[in-house]
Amino acid sequence: MIQHNINGSLVFNRSWAEYKVGFNDSRGNYWLGNDLLSQLTLTGRYKLRIDLQSRSNSTWYYAEYSTFIVQPESDNYTLNVSGYSGNAGGDALSIQNGMKFTTYDRDNDVWSGNCGIGGGFWYSNCCGGCVNYNYAYFKWWYLPGGWWLQSTRMWLQCK
Numbered sequence: 315m316i317q318h319n320i321n322g323s324l325v326f327n328r329s330w331a332e333y334k335v336g337f338n339d340s341r342g343n344y345w346l347g348n349d350l351l352s353q354l355t356l357t358g359r360y361k362l363r364i365d366l367q368s369r370s371n372s373t374w375y376y377a378e379y380s381t382f383i384v385q386p387e388s389d390n391y392t393l394n395v396s397g398y399s400g401n402a403g404g405d406a407l408s409i410q411n412g413m414k415f416t417t418y419d420r421d422n423d424v425w426s427g428n429c430g431i432g433g434g435f436w437y438s439n440c441c442g443g444c445v446n447y448n449y450a451y452f453k454w455w456y457l458p459g460g461w462w463l464q465s466t467r468m469w470l471q472c473k
Contacts, residue, residue, distance in 0.1 A: 317468035326433035326446040360470040367464040390414035393436040410436040
C-alpha cells in the first residue's frame with residue numbers, strides 16, 4: 315500500500331522530509347514514503363491502483379494505471395503515469411504526468427501559489443486528483459456518486 319487517507323485527514327499536510335521517509339497515524343492514515351516508492355517503481359514491475367470511496371453514497375470506485383514510475387529525489391520525485399482504466403468516471407491523474415512532488419515547504423507545481431498547502435502530491439494546477447488534500451478539498455474525478463471523497467487507497471500491483 316502506498317497511501318490510505320481516511321476522511322480527508324489533515325495528517326497529509328506534511329513536510330518534504332516526512333513524505334520522503336513516510337508516515338502513519340493511529341487512525342490508519344498512511345504514506346509509504348517517496349524514497350521507497352521511487353525505488354520500487356523504477357523497476358517497472360508495478361502498476362498503480364487507486365480506490366476511491368464516494369462521500370455521497372459510500373460506494374467504492376477504482377482507477378488503474380499500467381505505467382506508474384516515481385523518479386528519485388534528485389528529480390523531485392517526478393511522476394510518470396499513463397494507461398488509465400477503471401470505473402472512476404474518467405482519468406484525473408494523467409494531468410499530473412511529468413509533475414514534481416509538492417509539499418507546503420517545497421513548491422514544485424506550476425500554479426502561482428502552492429498547491430502543497432493542505433497535503434503533498436503531484437500537482438500541475440492543483441486539485442486534479444487530490445487524494446492527500448484536506449477534507450475541505452478532498453475530491454477526485456467526476457465519480458458517479460459525486461466529486462467528494464470519503465476515503466482513498468493507493469496500491470502497487472504486480473504487472
